[in-house]
Amino acid sequence: MIIAPVLIGLAWLLGLRSILSDAAPDALASGFRGGVGTFLTALAVTVAWVVGYLTFFAGGKWLQARASGNTRIQDGARRPSLVYGAVTLVAVVCAVILQPHLLWWGIVFAPLTLIAVSEIRRGTPRSFIAGAAETVASAFLIPxxxxVGVGSATPVVDGVTFTRSLFTTDVIEALPKEVWVTLLWLALYQVGTVLYVKTMIRKKGDRAWWIGSVAFHVAALAITVLTVTSDHLGLLSWFLAVMVLGWAAWRAYAVPKDATSAEPSTEWTPKKVGIAEIPVVVGITLACLLAAGLYDGPLVLFIH
Structure with a gap:
């Protein structure tokens, strides 16, 4: 949830800048408005995301301890919350200064973060709602x-980067449809995994949760199959995504059923459940990376 969207987003960043460079050698600016600015902005966004997760984790422990009156945990979580929070804030400010259009993404991340924090305050940090909000936010790091890669191109500089018109959607509208397809693949997999893990641990043996998990995975597989209609999507990446979501659907059905049977084939401990997910998350990440690497469509900038 932390690493996969960073890798995929960076792959798209490099791919789109490469296309811009090939299509119009003069399209990319230099210095802070070009390569240097792109690198620093991407670094700031990555730091904000990774350290922001640490802030959320430590802050969540602090909120829970405060609600329960546990002063020992509260004292232990206060310092990391403040330190991580300060680093995250600095990284966000740096990214926005370099490319102000990034402010638009607050429209997505603010409500998702609020939902997750609300679940923590309610004492249900591991609820499905909290998990879904966190995983969807994770997938949105891709666009x-x-x-960032498109945002420092020369055609964008006067209208977006270093501008007083902070809330412009031009750069976001310029992103190819295939970027959103990879977001969809990752989000479907991750939200489905939240459901699957529920049926293996906290909701183990609950038939309603199991049926809901299987139904979601089947729908996710069907949606993934339909993404083949995207104009410039590499068929290899699509095929791999379908295979991964298909496998995820099968394991959502079969593994909880085996775990709750009279004679399970293996003892499904939380550790084993986690280890078994490693090849699946690697598979969906690889599918998204291939989509970015094999993208061959035109990059149309709706910017004047």
Whole structure:
């Protein structure tokens, strides 16, 4: 949830800048408005994301301890919350100064973060709602980083980067449809995994949750199959995504059923459940990376 969207987003960032460079050698500016600015912005966004997760984790422990009156945990979580929070704030400010259009993404991340924090305050940090909000926010890092690559191109400089018109959607509208397809693949997999893990641990043996998990995975697979209609999507990446979501659907059905049977084939501990997910998350990440690497469509900038 932390690393996969960073890798995919950076792959799109590099790919889109490469296309811009090939299509119009003079399209990319230099210095802080070009390569240097792109690198620093991508670094700031990545730091904000990774350290922001640490802030959320430590802050969540602090909120829970405060609600329960546990002063020992509260004292232990206060310092990391403040330190991580300060680093995250600095990284966000640096990214926005370099490319102000990134402010638009607050429209997505603010409500998702609010939902997750609200669940923590309610004492249900591991609820499905909290998990879904966190994983969807994770997937949205892909277009954020992709827009960094487009955001420092010369055609964009006067209208977006270093501008007083902070809330412009031009750069975001310029992102190819295939960027959103990879966001969809990752989000479907991750939200489905939240459901699957529920049926293996906290909701183990709950038939309603199991049926809901299987139904979601089947729908996710069907949606992934339909993404083949995207104009410039590499068929290899699409095929791999379908295979991964297909496998995820099968394991959502079969593994909880085996785990709750009279004679399970293996003892499904939380550790084993986590280890078994490693090849699946690697597979969906690889599918998204291939989509970025094999993208051959035109990059149309709706910017004047």
């Amino acid at each position: 954020v980083l992709a827009s």
